[in-house]
Amino acid sequence: MSSRTFPLEKRSENPEISPQGSLKRELRGFRTDAEHGRGLRALSIATVAAMASALALIFFYAPIEAEEGFLQKIFYLHVPLAIITLCGFVIGGILAIVHLRTRDRRWDLRSYVAIHMSLIFGVGTLITGSIWARGSWGHWWVWSEPTLVSFLIVMLLYATYQPLRFAIEDPERQARYASVFAIVAGAFVPLNFLAVRLSTEYLHPRVLGSSSNLPAPMAFTFLVSLVAMTLLYATLYSYELTAKRTRMLLKARSRILGFQGASTPRTGRAGSSPERAVPAAAPREVATPITTSASAPLRLPCSRRRSPVARTTATWRLPTSCSSRSFWSMWRSWRFG
Amino acid sequence: MSATPTPSRALAPLTREASPPTTPAGQTAPPRISRRPPGIWATVGALLRKELLVELRTLESVPGMSLFAVTTFVVFHFALNQNTVSGDEAAGILWVTLLFAAMLGINRLFVADQDQGGFDAFLLAPVDRSAMLLAKALALLAYLAVLELIAVPAFGLLLLAPPLHQTLPDLLLVLVLADVGIAAIGTLVAALAVQTRARDLLGPLLALPLLVPVVIGAARASSPLLVLTRAGGHVDPSQVRWLATLALYDLVFGLIAYAVFDFLLED
Numbered sequence: 271m272s273s274r275t276f277p278l279e280k281r282s283e284n285p286e287i288s289p290q291g292s293l294k295r296e297l298r299g300f301r302t303d304a305e306h307g308r309g310l311r312a313l314s315i316a317t318v319a320a321m322a323s324a325l326a327l328i329f330f331y332a333p334i335e336a337e338e339g340f341l342q343k344i345f346y347l348h349v350p351l352a353i354i355t356l357c358g359f360v361i362g363g364i365l366a367i368v369h370l371r372t373r374d375r376r377w378d379l380r381s382y383v384a385i386h387m388s389l390i391f392g393v394g395t396l397i398t399g400s401i402w403a404r405g406s407w408g409h410w411w412v413w414s415e416p417t418l419v420s421f422l423i424v425m426l427l428y429a430t431y432q433p434l435r436f437a438i439e440d441p442e443r444q445a446r447y448a449s450v451f452a453i454v455a456g457a458f459v460p461l462n463f464l465a466v467r468l469s470t471e472y473l474h475p476r477v478l479g480s481s482s483n484l485p486a487p488m489a490f491t492f493l494v495s496l497v498a499m500t501l502l503y504a505t506l507y508s509y510e511l512t513a514k515r516t517r518m519l520l521k522a523r524s525r526i527l528g529f530q531g532a533s534t535p536r537t538g539r540a541g542s543s544p545e546r547a548v549p550a551a552a553p554r555e556v557a558t559p560i561t562t563s564a565s566a567p568l569r570l571p572c573s574r575r576r577s578p579v580a581r582t583t584a585t586w587r588l589p590t591s592c593s594s595r596s597f598w599s600m601w602r603s604w605r606f607g
Numbered sequence: 608m609s610a611t612p613t614p615s616r617a618l619a620p621l622t623r624e625a626s627p628p629t630t631p632a633g634q635t636a637p638p639r640i641s642r643r644p645p646g647i648w649a650t651v652g653a654l655l656r657k658e659l660l661v662e663l664r665t666l667e668s669v670p671g672m673s674l675f676a677v678t679t680f681v682v683f684h685f686a687l688n689q690n691t692v693s694g695d696e697a698a699g700i701l702w703v704t705l706l707f708a709a710m711l712g713i714n715r716l717f718v719a720d721q722d723q724g725g726f727d728a729f730l731l732a733p734v735d736r737s738a739m740l741l742a743k744a745l746a747l748l749a750y751l752a753v754l755e756l757i758a759v760p761a762f763g764l765l766l767l768a769p770p771l772h773q774t775l776p777d778l779l780l781v782l783v784l785a786d787v788g789i790a791a792i793g794t795l796v797a798a799l800a801v802q803t804r805a806r807d808l809l810g811p812l813l814a815l816p817l818l819v820p821v822v823i824g825a826a827r828a829s830s831p832l833l834v835l836t837r838a839g840g841h842v843d844p845s846q847v848r849w850l851a852t853l854a855l856y857d858l859v860f861g862l863i864a865y866a867v868f869d870f871l872l873e874d
Contacts, residue, residue, distance in 0.1 A: 370867075370870055423816050423819050424816075426815075426816045427813075427816035427817060430809065430812045430813050430816075433805070433808075433809060433812070434799065434800070434803060434809055434813065437803035437804045437805050437806075437809060438802055438803050438804075439804070440874075442874075443802060443873075443874060446870055446871070446873065447799055447802065447803075447871065449870070450799060450867045450870050450871055451799060451813070453863070453866075453867055454795065454817070454860075454863055454864075454867060455817075457859070457860075457863050458816075458817060461820065461856065461859060461860075462819070462820055464852075465819075465820035465823055465824065465852060465856065466819075466820070466823065468848070468849075468852060
């Protein structure tokens with residue numbers, strides 16, 4: 271992560287608040303923003319190498335466990351996934367604390383991406399855990415295993431992170447509220463594990479949960495697999511962060527070029543409640559006088575509030591990302607115009 | 608609570624609704640210009656009084672919560688097809704009902720402030736913002752206390768197999784500890800959810816997972832109290848553990864709510 275400041279990124283996040291800067295400043299922002307993908311290649315190669323060696327160790331080096339047989343090998347995927355998921359949730363909370371202390375929106379973006387990636391890893395954890403439970407205990411779900419239950423509760427809590435976040439219109443308030451949620455939920459993770467652990471008698475002794483009393487080849491495989499999963503998380507995190515910044519860059523660039531619709535999907539519904547329309551409406555008029563006059567003769571009768579140019583920008587944004595954030599914003603822009 | 612007509616209001620009857628209520632002290636002595644801002648407890652007292660006054664005048668939350676709880680007991684009777692319950696089952700029914708009834712109050716906790724400008728008025732005042740959290744949590748605690756005053760006897764009357772009077776003294780501690788947790792988390796979640804578009808949906812979605820440990824602790828602590836043949840005067844060590852867990856959870860989430868609540872009240 272580069273330590274430079276990205277003036278463009280901070281401004282392009284909420285274009286309706288930031289004043290329109292000079293073109294020179296914007297272009298200087300582009301040059302720094304072009305360095306966002308730095309280090310991604312090395313990270314990706316390291317991840318691929320680590321994953322390959324971890325899989326090779328799992329399948330060819332680690333001994334087959336006496337009681338559970340081949341199925342036990344899912345442990346090398348499942349437990350690192352779970353550890354990384356929970357660490358990602360806690361890290362998201364810590365990044366949110368930094369956001370609330372510094373009021374720098376980039377930390378909120380990092381916290382969001384960390385939690386987003388952890389959610390994806392968490393779904394993987396639940397699936398692999400279910401497979402393992404089915405294989406070794408005969409049921410897809412076991413209530414008497416406290417780790418499973420507390421993990422499910424944590425996942426249910428974090429599943430509301432994105433609905434909460436995208437149900438708030440104002441970008442600044444959205445970042446603040448999401449950070450508050452991330453902090454509370456991050457603190458909830460260890461507490462919940464404590465409470466659920468207390469509530470149930472152990473079905474299994476914690477043999478498989480800790481690497482301390484594993485035989486040496488298994489412990490080694492587990493550690494390599496943990497490192498590989500961490501690298502995978504870091505790579506996906508960096509890719510997602512870069513994708514988000516690039517999308518903001520594209521938005522800002524099309525805003526400079528005068529595409530009116532480039533900023534409308536996020537602010538399109540801001541006028542629904544009267545008290546929020548007041549701060550949002552005034553700077554937007556300042557920001558887009560040229561575009562409205564330029565695109566007014568081009569506007570087709572069927573397009574209600576956006577120019578045809580804007581419609582094309584919204585459409586080609588489709589393949590650039592498959593993350594849920596862009597899904598929600600696209601869905602909103604299509605549904606509500 | 609009707610205000611007695613004061614001389615200034617009698618002189619200006621047309622401004623009676625619009626003018627803020629003046630205290631008798633304010634009439635005898637002219638108001639000083641530079642006054643120290645009120646301390647946090649004075650603010651909490653004023654806000655709490657406002658909350659309870661609004662609730663007394665509108666009767667928006669508590670009657671609905673209580674009626675919901677009693678209706679839910681009836682629904683449980685038909686859904687489970689049992690006339691009396693005891694033990695784990697009784698604890699589960701009691702806590703699920705109380706939790707969902709509390710959810711109704713949590714959903715409505717900040718709605719009036721959001722819709723009618725209470726937040727703006729509060730932010731204009733030179734007072735500590737944590738006072739809002741404390742006052743709202745205390746108000747929610749009061750709602751929950753009134754709810755339980757109605758719901759727990761109704762539960763004893765409608766569903767509970769062992770007589771209520773012999774379990775009530777021990778149950779009281781569990782109720783208080785769980786209520787503190789519900790009030791702290793509920794206030795925080797209500798403040799989070801009230802600014803969103805889907806606030807009625809997001810409030811329970813956020814609150815239920817956060818309150819799962821409270822339900823675990825409260826249900827496990829109260830289920831040995833609700834069994835039919837209970838050895839009197841003997842305290843289960845596991846119950847003490849559950850009460851300690853509840854108290855710890857209350858403390859930690861009270862502190863977390865206190866730490867982050869200011870960030871929810873900034874605009």
